[in-house]
Amino acid sequence: MKLRVHLKENSYSIHIKKGILNAVSSFCLSYSKILLVTDSGVPKQYIDIVKKEIPHCLLFTLKKGEKNKNMQSANAILHQLFINNFDRHDLILAIGGGVVLDLCAFVASIYKRGMHYGSIPTTVLAQVDSCIGGKNGINYDSFKNGVGTFYHPKFVLIDPLVLDTLPKRHWNNGLIEALKMGLIHDKNLFDLIATKNIKKNIQSIIFHSLKNKIDIIEQDVHDIGIRQILNYGHTLGHAIESYCNFKVLHGEAVAYGMVLETKQNEIKEQLLQIYKKIHLKKIKPIPLTLLKPYIMQDKKRVHQSIIIPQINQIGSCQLVEISMNVFFKQMGDEIHE
Structure with a gap:
């Protein structure tokens, strides 16, 4: 290939x-x-x-x-x-x-x-x-x-x-990025990870993950437009990694961020079922106040607003700009729940 x-x-x-x-x-x-x-x-x-x-x-x-x-x-x-x-x-x-x-x-x-x-x-x-x-x-x-x-x-x-x-935990660390790609850009890839044997299909997962990413980065090399959809789950994910001094793996942190940033309960439940399927290591909830200093350093922040990807349906995503206060309120409500 x-x-x-x-x-x-x-x-x-x-x-x-x-x-x-x-x-x-x-x-x-x-x-x-x-x-x-x-x-x-x-x-x-x-x-x-x-x-x-x-x-x-x-x-x-x-x-x-x-x-x-x-x-x-x-x-x-x-x-x-x-x-x-x-x-x-x-x-x-x-x-x-x-x-x-x-x-x-x-x-x-x-x-x-x-x-x-x-x-x-x-x-x-x-x-x-x-x-x-x-x-x-x-x-x-x-x-x-x-x-x-x-x-x-x-x-x-x-x-x-x-x-x-590669240890099982590090397989999952990477699978979350492939799953994210399916969630934001390729329903077939999402379904492949959700329903098929991962190891038997890993070459196909690699190929389609990269093919989708190429499609996006060729449109926006310097991450100023559509490429920012690749950051789904990463605003909270990077903050969790930093707060935990990188003892939590990137994929584990992003998986947590994806669940919190997903508003459709049906899609959220599908994510949780996939996490269960691959035996993803769980992260204990972290108070939002402890993550705020790291979130404020997010590269997608523009003054007092932040640009975040928003899922329309599996395989479709758009960028929206919201105030930091609204973002913190939304995430705070999720963590509280």
Whole structure:
């Protein structure tokens, strides 16, 4: 399977194929210097495959976890680039989940004003969502993605086989983003996740999640219009992640946010049934007053208003602008209930 993101000079391809990890070298032929960046959570067997494919690469390993998606980690990558005299035409190749991909894309965008970047996502979350789109970010003083840029990879390689070693909780972490995509843009995808065996259909889920996201980002690269529908459930989700110091996974927090932001009881019940089906880890309710400081840092806030996605029906969504006071009242009523 292959998808293409059409963004003029920033266009790139996404290759989805079982075993593609064993063909990484064919995508790196033009690079004499490659910094391979991963973290301690990625199984060694996958790193060994890539190192065998591109033996001339320099390997750098970060500490795993969202709490390490920060400027200190970015500086550590930058240090490797500088001491090894990388130039703008060399390659950072990221292999890992969203944390590694975000860090590498961010560093690639600022090193000597931009160098080449490739992506090998190894989690469900990264494969269905964060490997494309161009948005990257690091956390700043516990604020989720407080600092970031827009920067696109030269290629994305997705091997569904690497998901075989992924813990169940991290499968669910990513499935929530695919479910969100179905909820806002593709009823067939929503129904697939709701009714079919997830693992048997994961390649189809990945393909359709990315295909839908491409359709949206090609219309709005810089997140100033329709692309903001991708933030469904994320206003509260990011606030929960930040408040909990990233001990709650992104998908778990967004799942909670999606339920609270969904007003139709029938759709809300369908979401809860899917959460039950996949055995999603529950989050204890958090008083809204504790989340407010983080919500006020939301990138969709415009002065005293906020732009939020609103579900019309499964597969259809629109953006609405409401005052922060109305938003807090609506969320407060939901949490109280």
